[in-house]
Structure formats: C-alpha cells, structure tokens
Amino acid sequence: MKESRAPLVIAVVLLLLPVLYVGSYCVALRSSSQMVGLNALLPKGASPDYYRFGGVWSKRVYWPLEWVDRRLRPKAWAQIDPPMVQWRMPTLLNLETGEPESFSPDPTE
Structure with a gap:
C-alpha cells in the first residue's frame, strides 16, 4: 500500500502559518519614518x-x-508613539503652613 502524504502536508502548512503571520505583520507595519510624519498631522488625543x-x-x-x-x-x-501627557495632581495647599504642596502617586518623587 502507498503511504499517505496528508500528515506531511498538514505538518508543513502548520509550520508555515507562524512564518506567514510574522511576515504579514512586517509588511503591514508602517515604517518609523512614515509614522513620524503622520504623528505630526494627528489632532491632539x-x-x-x-x-x-x-x-x-x-x-x-x-x-x-x-x-x-x-x-x-x-x-x-x-x-513613533505620540508623546503621552503625564498626569499630575494639582498643587494643594498645606493647611498648617499655607505653603503649596504637590502630590504625586509615585512614592519616589
């Protein structure tokens, strides 16, 4: 009897799918020079x-x-990413001294 080649064909197709997926991603992605120009034209937000x-x-x-x-x-x-605006809490007044006091959620600041 002749051996079936179907398992081999299926294995080759399954191994090629990730290669095609990554290749199509590389083709679909815009270059960084294109993105820098497009970002300059974007409205804010x-x-x-x-x-x-x-x-x-x-x-x-x-x-x-x-x-x-x-x-x-x-x-x-x-x-190529548009600059993110870093949100900061507004300046608060210290009730005891009346001096401005800033609050930051980052404990290292």
Whole structure:
C-alpha cells in the first residue's frame, strides 16, 4: 500500500502559518519614518494608525505581535508613539503652613 502524504502536508502548512503571520505583520507595519510624519498631522488625543492596511482588523489580528515587538524594540516604538501627557495632581495647599504642596502617586518623587 502507498503511504499517505496528508500528515506531511498538514505538518508543513502548520509550520508555515507562524512564518506567514510574522511576515504579514512586517509588511503591514508602517515604517518609523512614515509614522513620524503622520504623528505630526494627528489632532491632539487621536490614535495613530500603525498599519498600512486593515484598520481595526489589523489592530485586532496583530496585537500579540505588536506587544512582543514593543518589548523587543522599545526605542523604535518610542520614536513613533505620540508623546503621552503625564498626569499630575494639582498643587494643594498645606493647611498648617499655607505653603503649596504637590502630590504625586509615585512614592519616589
């Protein structure tokens, strides 16, 4: 009897799926030079579109790879992310001295 090649074909296809997924992520992701230019045109508070195509679907499909990519290449992502406004509590007055007193949720400050 002739051996079936179906298991081999299935194994090859399953091994190629992650390669295709990562490759399509690399193709879909905009370059950092494109993103820097686009970020300058964004209205305040708007979220940049990091992908060339797919819109919301690309964000949903590629979020695991984007998460890994942000941890592996933080400097590259820091260049293209719009600057975040650091929220600080307003200045409070000390009731005993009348001097301004700032509060920060970060205990090291």
